[in-house]
Amino acid sequence: MAGRDRVVSLLRQLERMASSNIRYGEGVSREIGMDLQNLRAQNVCLMTDRNLSRLSPVKVVLESLTKNGVKYKLFDNVRVEPTDTSFKEAILFAKNDSFDVFVAVGGGSVIDTCKAANLYSCHPEADFLDFVNAPIGKGKPITGALKPLIAVPTTAGTGSETTGVAIFDYTPLKAKTGIASRAIRPTLGIVDPMHTLSMPERVTANSGFDVLCHALESYTALPYNQRSPCPPNPINRPAYQGSNPISDVWSRHALHVVAKYMKRAVRDPEDLEARSSMHLASVFAGIGFGNAGVHLCHGMSYPIAGNVKTHSAKGYSVEHPLVPHGLSVVLTSPAVFNFTAPMCPERHLEAAHILGADVRQLKRDDAGAVLADTLRQFLFDLQVEDGLGALGYSLDDIPALVKGTIPQERVTKLSPRGHTEEDLSQLFQASMKLY
Amino acid sequence: MAGRDRVVSLLRQLERMASSNIRYGEGVSREIGMDLQNLRAQNVCLMTDRNLSRLSPVKVVLESLTKNGVKYKLFDNVRVEPTDTSFKEAILFAKNDSFDVFVAVGGGSVIDTCKAANLYSCHPEADFLDFVNAPIGKGKPITGALKPLIAVPTTAGTGSETTGVAIFDYTPLKAKTGIASRAIRPTLGIVDPMHTLSMPERVTANSGFDVLCHALESYTALPYNQRSPCPPNPINRPAYQGSNPISDVWSRHALHVVAKYMKRAVRDPEDLEARSSMHLASVFAGIGFGNAGVHLCHGMSYPIAGNVKTHSAKGYSVEHPLVPHGLSVVLTSPAVFNFTAPMCPERHLEAAHILGADVRQLKRDDAGAVLADTLRQFLFDLQVEDGLGALGYSLDDIPALVKGTIPQERVTKLSPRGHTEEDLSQLFQASMKLY
CATH class of the missing domain: 3.40.50.1970 (Rossmann fold)
Incomplete structure (x- = not known):
């Protein structure tokens, strides 16, 4: 019976899992x-x-x-x-x-x-x-x-x-x-x-980054039994319910596929095995985040995309300025996971390990730094723009970016670590330059 | 482009994945x-x-x-x-x-x-x-x-x-x-x-064996791109479509949970962590086999249950003779997986490894024997009846058991290895006594 209290607490709140055909x-x-x-x-x-x-x-x-x-x-x-x-x-x-x-x-x-x-x-x-x-x-x-x-x-x-x-x-x-x-x-x-196969190279990269962040954010989201509120009537419960034992399976699996195939998919448009695998990974990660939710990378991405001034996105046939969604999401990921790591260091270490880092000698306190470094290297290898600065943002824009993040509480409240406007400001600042 | 032919073949046929809420x-x-x-x-x-x-x-x-x-x-x-x-x-x-x-x-x-x-x-x-x-x-x-x-x-x-x-x-x-x-x-x-928590000890064991076999059979089922026929209209396609990259995730995960929690769940009815985990594993395995299908253990279980004469099942409040479903399924599993291993030895070795066997020094040819031994030990540890003989069956019953398996083609055709009536006969015979 030793474990019972822990388990009762684990199961105290509610979960529903929805998947698509x-x-x-x-x-x-x-x-x-x-x-x-x-x-x-x-x-x-x-x-x-x-x-x-x-x-x-x-x-x-x-x-x-x-x-x-x-x-x-x-x-x-x-x-x-x-x-x-x-x-x-x-x-x-x-x-x-x-x-x-x-x-x-x-x-x-x-x-x-x-x-x-x-x-x-x-x-x-x-x-x-x-x-x-x-x-x-x-x-x-x-x-x-x-x-x-x-x-x-x-x-x-x-x-x-x-x-x-x-x-x-x-x-x-x-x-x-x-x-x-x-x-x-x-x-x-x-x-x-x-x-x-018809996706241009940058579309493949940016949409792949969306998969990466879906997987990482849903895997590190606030656990389902810690989120609030918990409406008594099931119909009023949010679609995003926090990380849970079912979404974890999808998120982790998607991360493995990204680690194995994403670079190949971006670099060789003819590599059908890699592109098919990433296509399935987007489904896996979708089922994961569609139930667990995403958090800070996505919450902060919305004002990054919404405040775009002049950035024109390579590979996208549009006439308006555009920060592609996956790019707006991934640029803050090193700063975000460095920030959230103290709340669930094992999951951050595991994510770094899946993405190729050697974590055997590392301690829990290293989790944020190693995952951030691993992500920076991953982005560098895929020739991603060097931070928000490269999109035309400067320190002067940070108040507007923070202001645009506040209404994203639906997702940001799933961050495993609580945060102030000052925290958000520092996360944007740390994301101005990556390399 | 080297891998392309292989991949085209991998993707040639069709798959649909359905999950429940x-x-x-x-x-x-x-x-x-x-x-x-x-x-x-x-x-x-x-x-x-x-x-x-x-x-x-x-x-x-x-x-x-x-x-x-x-x-x-x-x-x-x-x-x-x-x-x-x-x-x-x-x-x-x-x-x-x-x-x-x-x-x-x-x-x-x-x-x-x-x-x-x-x-x-x-x-x-x-x-x-x-x-x-x-x-x-x-x-x-x-x-x-x-x-x-x-x-x-x-x-x-x-x-x-x-x-x-x-x-x-x-x-x-x-x-x-x-x-x-x-x-x-x-x-x-x-x-x-x-x-x-209200499940008697033997109901916990037998229903757990059903989870075990759902996971093992769906993971080793004929791959989805090798099954036939392939009806052109999606509405005519079977629910059971063979193992595939999505069902594999569920089946493998369920097997991990069974390996970790099943013995605890059977032995201690108060172990809520173990029983909850097995409850979720039954969902995972259900989604896996519900899409991939099961094969010989399930196909052969139906006549084992259907021909029951006098066996009375402990822990079940029924007045008729009964071979509980999970028991009827698991008793043939050592023989079945020994038989199917040559068709996908890696998956059989991986299953044995997940269930606790040390497979590091083993070759592909050992896969069937080691998985069969691992299963026998698992059943022995959980005090399962010693084979079909212990249920009251004798060699004389084999023709009836084989005859009862023939109409189960819907599932038996998902066996990775083709089989004759003589093969089925030998599988029943090998399952008469386990230890």
Whole structure:
């Protein structure tokens, strides 16, 4: 009975684990027409972005729809790193018709936009901020039924095909926020590694960094039995519930795959084994973080992306200034994990070990430094910009970056270590230059 | 590009991964009344067995229903190790009312019976054999919508809360068969480790063996890209698709938990940490085998259970002769894995290593023998009956056991090694005595 008190405490609070249906394999996106027939779809809303609409992933899906006689309408105006305005345009498109199934072909921006279009067209009476996370929105629970949504991810990063999260830039506050509810999770994710062959080198790198941070943040997130509040009614519980024994399995496994394959995937666009493996890793990490949550890297990334002035992202076919999501997330990772390590040093040491560091002689107190060094080396090897400074930020911008992080409490509260505005300020400062 | 051909071949065929929603934690079954309210349930069908109906797991659920004003009707006549007759009784109960949600509180027998009751009451026109696996049944695909089903497992073994499988004894052939379709998978599994404290010692052992074999069989199952046939329409694909990179994660993890906690869970009913861990392991293994499948141990277990004459199972409150499912599965495991090892020796060596064997000096050719020895020692330590002989079987029974295995092709075809009736005969013979 010695262990009982500990275990009762371990289990005191609640956990729910949600996973998506995933189909994986080369060429599986060619089958989507049959899936839509099986769903008896009469009028499909197909969403993508302008660039992808000319590329193979969309062509393959359209051919399958045509072959199976599935009627659809195409919306190809998704914005890369979407905003409230771009979300609303997609929502209007969906509201102006009566679709019975939604299909998203693209990266996280497309899938997230399609989730929002499905949600609001099924709740035509709702105000846009009703379902947006508090404190920016009202964070109301979603009670009505949505239409089926099939997601076909074309990047290996977002994991959006597995999650109930849709992120956008709320322009009035220059900060990213989102909608988080299991209700908007895709019905089926079709993970076709052939699609990742069309990713430019920097898209592969940045989306891979998103996978890396999903895995690291969810693995080090506040444990599920320590988070609060704990709403008594299950329907009111957050999608992000802290690290737990199930999400740990996914997060750790994703980290192993990143360690083994990410550099190969970035460096050789023809390395199908590496790119397929990263595509699956994005699913693994998505299921991990979709249940455990992310914390400071993601919370701080939103103002980094939202306050962009002039940075133009290589490899992205967009005309507006852009800090790609994965890049905005990973640049603070050395500082963040150095900061969080004291709360769960074993997990930080284990992460460093998985990423290739020799940790045998190290003590718990070394955990933050070694993981930070390992991450810096990893970023350097992959030729990542040298910190926030390289994106055009200076020390003068830190107050705005901190201010933009405050509303991200939904994720930052999952940090294993509590933090003040001064702590955030120091984390941004430490991330100005990496090498 | 060197690896490309290999990878294309790896990915040539198709895979889909389905997981269930699971809520896990001490006391979570007390919340079920709120879940049912959230589902707007007006008339709930609650299924359990006679023995459990007097025990805490059912009491806790009933209290929650009453507290939340949820109306229900109770069916407590589920048979442990159900038959076509007992399934039909439960189906009739469900058809004679109009239920909008189903709740199963019990082990695999209860959950499986409830799946069948939900299925056939939603398809009142169907003949019982319509959805039963071929060749015994017609194996028709399920196209209609079912009612939500919430499963509250009270044993740590079945994994039925995560799978689309319902197993029963088809009495005309004295062989187990089942229904397998993602459509019958529970909507939500409520995994409350407090329930496992009421499991008698032998129920803990036998259900743990089921977890062990789910993990071992799914990890060694024929790889997903080697199975056939491969129906072009996704809706016609089998639930069991062979081992794959996602199910491998679950199967391997479950095996680690079994190795660490199973003996403790069996020996000390108060060891909540061990029993909780095994409860989660049954979920992990369930997701693994629910997608990859099982093979020979399960295929051969059905006639072992179905042909029982006089064996009375300790710790089970039933009046009929019974070979508990987990016991019927595990007794052939040393012989089976000795037989299958040549097809994937690395996986067999890894399994032996996880279960505690020192495999450093071993060669691939030793894999079968070392895993068989490791399993025999594991069973001996847990005081398992000494083979099929101890259940009352003799060599004279082998033809009947082989005959009863033949219709289990749905699972036996997932064996990594092809086999003749003579092979099956030798596997039964080698399982007559273990120590």
